[in-house]
Structure formats: C-alpha cells, structure tokens
Amino acid sequence: MSEQRSEQKSEQRSDRWKRNLLVFLGGQTVSSLGSMIVGYAVMWHLTVQTGSAAVLTLSVAAGMLPQAIVSVFGGVWADRHSRKLLIIGADSTIAAATLVLALLMLSGVGDLWMIFVAMAVRSALSGVQGPAVNAMLPQIVPAEHLMRVNGVQQTIQSGMMLFAPAVAAAVYASTGIVSVFFIDVVTAVVGVLLLLLVPVARTVRSADSSGPISYFGDLLAGVRYVKGNPSVRWVMGLVAVVMFMAGAPAHLTPLMITRSFGDEVWMLSVNELFWSVGMVLGGAMMAVFGPKVKRRVRLMVAASVGVSLLVVGLGVSADFWMFSIAGLVICILFQTLLVPAATVLQEQVEDAMRGRVFGFYGIVMSVAMPVSMIVFGPLADRFAVESVMVLAGVLLLGCLVGMLALGAARRSLATVDAAADAAVS
Incomplete structure (x- = not known):
C-alpha cells in the first residue's frame, strides 16, 4: 500500500x-x-x-x-x-x-x-x-531533463524566427x-x-556571518566565481570564440550571394530560409538526442571545429546550393554547441550564483556578433567576401587548436564532461 x-x-x-x-x-x-x-x-x-x-x-x-x-x-x-x-x-x-x-x-x-x-x-x-x-x-x-528542455526551447525560438517575419509583414503592411x-x-x-500560474521557490542565499552583502559585493562575488571556476570560464570562452569568429560570416552571406551568385531575391530568401531551418533542426536534434550524450564538451568542441571548417567552405563555395547547405549545417552545429553549453552551466553552477553566471553569458551572446561585424565587416568592403570568410574560419580553427593545446583548458573541460557523465548516469 x-x-x-x-x-x-x-x-x-x-x-x-x-x-x-x-x-x-x-x-x-x-x-x-x-x-x-x-x-x-x-x-x-x-x-x-x-x-x-x-x-x-x-x-x-x-x-x-x-x-x-x-x-x-x-x-x-x-x-x-x-x-x-x-x-x-x-x-x-x-x-x-x-x-x-x-x-x-x-x-x-x-x-x-x-x-x-x-x-x-x-x-x-x-x-x-x-x-x-x-x-x-x-x-x-x-x-536529467534540462538538455531536452533546452533543445525544445531553442527549437521554439528558432521556429518563431521563421514565423515572426511573416506575421510582422502582414500586420505592418495592412x-x-x-x-x-x-x-x-x-x-x-x-x-x-x-x-503567474507557475510556482517557483525563492533562491536561498547562503548564510554569511559577516552580515548582508552589498549589491556590488554580489557582483564582485560573481566575477570571482567565474574567474575561480575554470570549467565555467572555458565553456563560456569556447562559446565566445565561436560566436565572435562565425558571427560576421553569418551576416555576410547575403553580401556574398549578391556579389558571387546573383542579386535575385529568391536566392536571398533561400539563404535566410536555410539558416533558419538549420537552427530549428539543430534544436530539435538536441532535444531528441542531446540527453543521451555523456561527453558534452567533446560534442561542443566537435561542433566548433565543424563550424570553422564550414565557414571556410562558405568562402570557397562555387555553387549556390552547396553554399546554402553549408549554412544550414552551420546552424545545426551552432545549436549543437549552444544547447549543451547552456545545460552545462545550468547543471554545474550552484543556484545562488546561476543568475550572475548567466548575466555574464548574456553579455557574451549579445556582444560577440556585433563586435564580429565591427571587425570583419569593413574587411568585406576592402577585400572579397570569400577571403574574409576563409580568414574567419581559419582563425576560428587556430583559436580552437590553441585553446585545446593548453593543459589547463583540457583539464577544465574534462572536468565538465566527468560531472555531466555522473549526472546522466
């Protein structure tokens, strides 16, 4: 009973x-x-x-x-x-x-x-x-369900990127x-x-015998936490490097299409469609298969290397459809990096610090692409877009190799995988 x-x-x-x-x-x-x-x-x-x-x-x-x-x-x-x-x-x-x-x-x-x-x-x-x-x-x-839920959430967000422009155009035009x-x-x-219908417990702050902590004291504590937690630092660093190096090529694809393949509107539409569908597919794949992955950092690193190679592939593509397919796969790999990264941070950062860590992570996600455009965008006006994409891909691959050549980085990322393995098992 x-x-x-x-x-x-x-x-x-x-x-x-x-x-x-x-x-x-x-x-x-x-x-x-x-x-x-x-x-x-x-x-x-x-x-x-x-x-x-x-x-x-x-x-x-x-x-x-x-x-x-x-x-x-x-x-x-x-x-x-x-x-x-x-x-x-x-x-x-x-x-x-x-x-x-x-x-x-x-x-x-x-x-x-x-x-x-x-x-x-x-x-x-x-x-x-x-x-x-x-x-x-x-x-x-x-x-145990965070990876799947993050994948679902990313799929929904990416799906809305397909749906929202159509709604916006219809309402704005009419x-x-x-x-x-x-x-x-x-x-x-x-x-x-x-x-309002969702019950959520308040975050319990750890007791501190020295008395209440000031706002800026909390901010500095968050900085010290990220600085003193190599696993968190390297995961965020990996995401930052990929988003910075691949951010500009993602935004420069329409320019390359008009210069190299033609200025027909349907080509630009197909390009946007393939990138959006890639994000949807990537999120869905992580929702279905992500929870079964134990070596999450290895998956993230493999996705990052794949992005670097495909960004080079964008630059050397001589066929529009191969160019578009490469963009679709890049977006799938973006999700293969971002969904596990968010999940790792949610799982391994203690609840009392999670908001601050995601605050810093939000800066990485918000700043990386605009800064990438500031750096690589002007180069596309002076040199061929293809050359800029090849440069970005090669630099990204070089940064990844350099990062993984550091013993501290390998040990820290291995710690993340060990913790994720224990959580899954």
Whole structure:
C-alpha cells in the first residue's frame, strides 16, 4: 500500500513539473513572439520612413547594447530577488513602454528618438529577463531533463524566427506600425498571466556571518566565481570564440550571394530560409538526442571545429546550393554547441550564483556578433567576401587548436564532461 502511495506521489510530481514547464514555455513563447514581431516591424518601418543606413545602425545599437550592459546587473538581481517577479516586472514594463509609444504615435507624435528610447528600454529589460529565465529553468525542470528542455526551447525560438517575419509583414503592411505595438502589449500581458500560474521557490542565499552583502559585493562575488571556476570560464570562452569568429560570416552571406551568385531575391530568401531551418533542426536534434550524450564538451568542441571548417567552405563555395547547405549545417552545429553549453552551466553552477553566471553569458551572446561585424565587416568592403570568410574560419580553427593545446583548458573541460557523465548516469 505504501509503495502504491509512493508511486502515485512520484507520478504527481512528474505531472506537476511538466505542467509548470508547459505553462512557462507557453508564456515565454507568446511574449517572445510579440517581441520578434516588433523587432522586424520597427526595422522595416525605419527603412521605409528614412532609407538611412545610419538610422538602421542606431536602431541596432539601441536594440542590442543596453541588453549587453544590463545583463551583468540583471544576473545579480536574479540571485538577490525573485526570478519570477523579475521576469514579470520586465515583461510588464516592456508592455507599458510599448503602449506609451503606441499611444503617442496614435496622437500624431512619432519622432525617431522616441522609437530609439523605446527600443533601448526594451533591450535593457531583456537584459534583466534573460538571466532570470535561464537561472529559473533548473528550478522548474529536473536536472536529467534540462538538455531536452533546452533543445525544445531553442527549437521554439528558432521556429518563431521563421514565423515572426511573416506575421510582422502582414500586420505592418495592412494596418501599420501602431497595430504591431498593440500586438506586443497583448502578448506580454498573456506571458505575465501564464507565468503567474507557475510556482517557483525563492533562491536561498547562503548564510554569511559577516552580515548582508552589498549589491556590488554580489557582483564582485560573481566575477570571482567565474574567474575561480575554470570549467565555467572555458565553456563560456569556447562559446565566445565561436560566436565572435562565425558571427560576421553569418551576416555576410547575403553580401556574398549578391556579389558571387546573383542579386535575385529568391536566392536571398533561400539563404535566410536555410539558416533558419538549420537552427530549428539543430534544436530539435538536441532535444531528441542531446540527453543521451555523456561527453558534452567533446560534442561542443566537435561542433566548433565543424563550424570553422564550414565557414571556410562558405568562402570557397562555387555553387549556390552547396553554399546554402553549408549554412544550414552551420546552424545545426551552432545549436549543437549552444544547447549543451547552456545545460552545462545550468547543471554545474550552484543556484545562488546561476543568475550572475548567466548575466555574464548574456553579455557574451549579445556582444560577440556585433563586435564580429565591427571587425570583419569593413574587411568585406576592402577585400572579397570569400577571403574574409576563409580568414574567419581559419582563425576560428587556430583559436580552437590553441585553446585545446593548453593543459589547463583540457583539464577544465574534462572536468565538465566527468560531472555531466555522473549526472546522466
């Protein structure tokens, strides 16, 4: 009889976390979809209204830099306060800022600086939301299911990248930018309401006999934790190197197509489709097969080497379809790197530090690609794009070889694999 009750309780716990996860992912998906729709629509609106490259550059800066700056502080907040309330607060404030902008534009006030301010506010609050979401996920999902859930989450995010532009185009073309803003307000409210249904325990801070720790004390503690934890440091370093070296080639593919294969619109569309489908396939593959992988770091390193070789392949491709397939496989390998990396950090970083670590990780993810474009982008205007891609791929391979040649790196990454092996078994 007692065994029967124990089995029933176990099934109830299993059903409970799955239900909580479904509600959580549902809310985040709806909220993220609204944000993506706004992002595409604003970009097109600024392009149509101004036709200025400088304006688009400012919009990219407003949409990305605040998140990179705030992420480190958002990580501290995620370890000091309720992660659930932080996500709710960020989503609610984003909705409020977007609603204010929509109402101002309805009244006839629509200066560019208002759009930039709204984008900067949204970006900054994403820097609060991101670390909280990543740090909270292990509080909802059992450790043995984290890899699968991360794969599912990445698949959903990538799938929305296929769906959001179509929705944004349809709404913007038929009713204008203000309607897009109202859609975002509604999706943010839905996300908040769904998250309210998910019970999440507060993070328990370790006792400290010296008294309460200041905010900056927590920030410095996070820096010391990353600095003093070689496994975390090398995993983040591996991701940073790949995203930096491969970031520009990913964004330069349309330029290479127009210069080398032709300026037909269908070619550019196929290129974007293949990269997006690759991200979806990669996430789905990690959701299905990722949990069975015990040597996660070896998988990440193999994916990184594959990316370096295929980036070189982009540069030497003489056929458009081979070029497109190479891009698709690169995106699959991106997911094969990023999903295990996030899972390793969620599993191995203690709960009280997880927000800060993901704050730093958010900086890596936000800054690597823009900096990559700053470095490699101008080279593409002076030299052939093919040469820039080959250079980026060779440099990435050289960095990986150099990293793995260091005994400290090999030992630290081996420690990650040993811990992951123990967790899976």
